[in-house]
Amino acid sequence: MEEQRMERTLRLSDGTEVPRLGQGTWYLGEGLSPRSQERDALRRGVELGMTLIDTAEMYGEGQSEQLVGEAIQGLDRDKLFLVSKVYPFHAGRDQLARSLEASLRRMKTDYLDLYLLHWRGAVPFAETVEAMERQVDRGLIRRWGVSNLDRADMEELLETEPGNRCAVDQVLYHLGSRGVEYDLVGWLARHNMAMMAYCPLAQGGRLRRGLLKNPAVQEAARAHGATPAQVLLNFVLQKENVIAIPKASSCAHVEENAKAMDFSLTPEERRKLDQAFPPPRRPVPLDIV
């Protein structure tokens, strides 16, 4: 049987090509692993094509952004796709600009490729969208998006002007949490917005007991000479419109993750994974961490 080839990149609505496998950074820069090791891991990821790096002002209250700033020093900025996020309570007219400028200082860069509203808060969408667009006009961000918004939220966002410029919705998605497959993945694709899957490794399996040890996962891994973590990444990346941002704090994990698209799950393997972790049959509230 012919293997289905997985596309390594995805085109955003404005035509920009981004890697479908990027790097998360939550808890990096907080001293949990040696700083040089974390920096090296991010740089190794970039070397291996994982040039999309996701961070947020929330992560370690700026410590993750700082580490990203250190890791990208000396790299070709044009080849990177840097993402950060604004706290919902900073997503108002003036505060958003201040948050963004602080993120840029910490990341030692002049612009972000993508700036996300981290989750929905009290600031009306219309105000946030206007503030985002102003940052695009100032050249401080190339585009903006949202995170943790479900389909109903997205419909509401679209009613604002110009809500349809939203490039991405970043949501939790892994084999053990498939609620977004019910209607969000398709809805985003139809509206030319990419879905960015966070926690694609279920936080190293911690979000779903038994996930990495599940027989269907283990069997697929064995068949492809892969690891269970690679199967998990491969699983979410089967959907064309999805970008995954696993976080890894060592070169070894980064190197493993970078190879997650080197194989394709067979229909039989997918059937077994579906059996073990059934796709949703009805609307499911968005999972959030």
Ligand SMILES: NC(=O)c1ccc[n+]([C@@H]2O[C@H](COP(=O)([O-])OP(=O)(O)OC[C@H]3O[C@@H](n4cnc5c(N)ncnc54)[C@H](OP(=O)(O)O)[C@@H]3O)[C@@H](O)[C@H]2O)c1
């Ligand atoms: N928008 C949001 O609300 C939101 C929420 C959560 C996360 N995020 C973003 O999404 C990123 C990913 O989510 P996450 O960090 O929560 O979870 P994750 O990427 O699903 O899992 C990270 C965990 O998996 C481990 N790991 C990495 N590669 C591995 C491998 N090859 N084999 C075995 N274990 C491996 C890591 O260990 P080591 O660190 O030891 O390598 C870490 O413990 C975040 O870092 C963040 O950028 C966004």
